[in-house]
Amino acid sequence: MLRLSKLTDYAVVVLARLEDAEDGGVLTAPGLAARTGLAEPTVSKVLKILAQRGLVEGRRGATGGYRLTRPLADMPLTEVITAIDGPIALTACVDNSSGLCDAEATCPVRGRWDPVNDAIRRALSGISIADLAHAPAVVPHPEPAAARQAVYAAAE
Amino acid sequence: MLRLSKLTDYAVVVLARLEDAEDGGVLTAPGLAARTGLAEPTVSKVLKILAQRGLVEGRRGATGGYRLTRPLADMPLTEVITAIDGPIALTACVDNSSGLCDAEATCPVRGRWDPVNDAIRRALSGISIADLAHAPAVVPHPEPAAARQAVYAAAE
DNA sequence: GCAATCCGGACCTGTCTGGTCCTGTTTGCA
DNA sequence: TGCAAACAGGACCAGACAGGTCCGGATTGC
Numbered sequence: 001m002l003r004l005s006k007l008t009d010y011a012v013v014v015l016a017r018l019e020d021a022e023d024g025g026v027l028t029a030p031g032l033a034a035r036t037g038l039a040e041p042t043v044s045k046v047l048k049i050l051a052q053r054g055l056v057e058g059r060r061g062a063t064g065g066y067r068l069t070r071p072l073a074d075m076p077l078t079e080v081i082t083a084i085d086g087p088i089a090l091t092a093c094v095d096n097s098s099g100l101c102d103a104e105a106t107c108p109v110r111g112r113w114d115p116v117n118d119a120i121r122r123a124l125s126g127i128s129i130a131d132l133a134h135a136p137a138v139v140p141h142p143e144p145a146a147a148r149q150a151v152y153a154a155a156e
Numbered sequence: 157m158l159r160l161s162k163l164t165d166y167a168v169v170v171l172a173r174l175e176d177a178e179d180g181g182v183l184t185a186p187g188l189a190a191r192t193g194l195a196e197p198t199v200s201k202v203l204k205i206l207a208q209r210g211l212v213e214g215r216r217g218a219t220g221g222y223r224l225t226r227p228l229a230d231m232p233l234t235e236v237i238t239a240i241d242g243p244i245a246l247t248a249c250v251d252n253s254s255g256l257c258d259a260e261a262t263c264p265v266r267g268r269w270d271p272v273n274d275a276i277r278r279a280l281s282g283i284s285i286a287d288l289a290h291a292p293a294v295v296p297h298p299e300p301a302a303a304r305q306a307v308y309a310a311a312e
Numbered sequence: 313g314c315a316a317t318c319c320g321g322a323c324c325t326g327t328c329t330g331g332t333c334c335t336g337t338t339t340g341c342a
Numbered sequence: 343t344g345c346a347a348a349c350a351g352g353a354c355c356a357g358a359c360a361g362g363t364c365c366g367g368a369t370t371g372c
Contacts, residue, residue: 005360005361006360006361007360007361039362039363041362041363041364042361042362042363045361045362045363059369059370060368060369060370061369061370061371062369062370062371062372063370063371063372064369064370064371
């Protein structure tokens with residue numbers, strides 16, 4: 001499924017909201033949680049990670065909050081994915097970290113995922129967060145909470 | 157981390173070995189397990205999935221076994237990934253399956269991962285299993301079992 | 313001094329993957 | 343015709359990991 005972690009998705013949402021902020025672009029974690037509809041601890045967690053990677057800037061104190069360090073257009077998607085999920089690579093048996101593959105001794109594919117990973121990195125490198133954030137339209141949803149429950153139930 | 161399941165990795169290994177087979181290209185699951193160094197039940201599991209998707213052909217009976225349905229060069233990587241891991245998509249809140257995203261009502265990114273997924277699919281579509289299987293060289297490993305244990309231990 | 317906020321952890325829990333096993337069913341051969 | 347070899351299709355279990363929560367401490371403005 002090529003699963004990306006949910007946190008990465010959240011990060012994009014949070015960054016998008018952050019760019020829309022007034023007051024010099026500063027927003028608190030609770031404020032962002034309210035605007036995104038995500039749980040406050042989760043938003044806080046995402047922001048902490050982003051701050052460590054230099055994507056946002058945290059300011060402590062009574063009038064503190066988070067602020068973007070640069071416009072989303074200058075923020076490649078790869079940087080956010082790397083910040084949250086770590087290096088962009090398809091499997092564990094990759095990038096010279098020899099020994100992680102169970103069938104290493106007889107594996108004819110060993111080291112051969114590299115071109116695949118490169119292809120993916122290239123594909124993603126041209127996309128910025130702004131490309132994702134500035135969506136033209138959001139599909140409207142009649143009954144958010146109710147519909148969500150229904151789909152969750154139907155999913156399994 | 158963009159993690160791909162290990163089974164997909166195994167599938168590529170198994171397919172590569174299968175192409176090298178003599179005897180009309182037919183190999184049994186135990187035989188493939190021996191040649192790949194993977195556990196027999198695991199190999200069997202992978203082969204069953206691949207057979208369901210039409211990538212290999214299973215033949216029952218005393219002289220049965222598995223055989224490729226076509227050359228690896230004609231087998232795109234995306235097909236194997238899709239067979240093992242399901243549709244190629246970066247997150248759960250993707251491809252019109254509305255309702256899976258927690259912050260759907262306020263999510264400004266909703267539906268916007270599609271171009272990202274398209275980019276990845278395009279990047280992968282040009283790669284065949286043969287490109288992965290025909291590796292130029294395998295990094296030799298001095299003491300397979302012992303070294304593997306050591307690395308596993310050091311990893312955590 | 314107090315309140316609001318970020319910071320850096322630890323911690324728990326549910327889910328999912330990897331891996332195993334078991335019971336049919338099919339096929340070839342003696 | 344019986345037997346053995348092999349696939350088919352499940353169920354099942356244990357471990358790892360991600361999502362999510364919470365807490366104590368540090369910092370800043372009023």
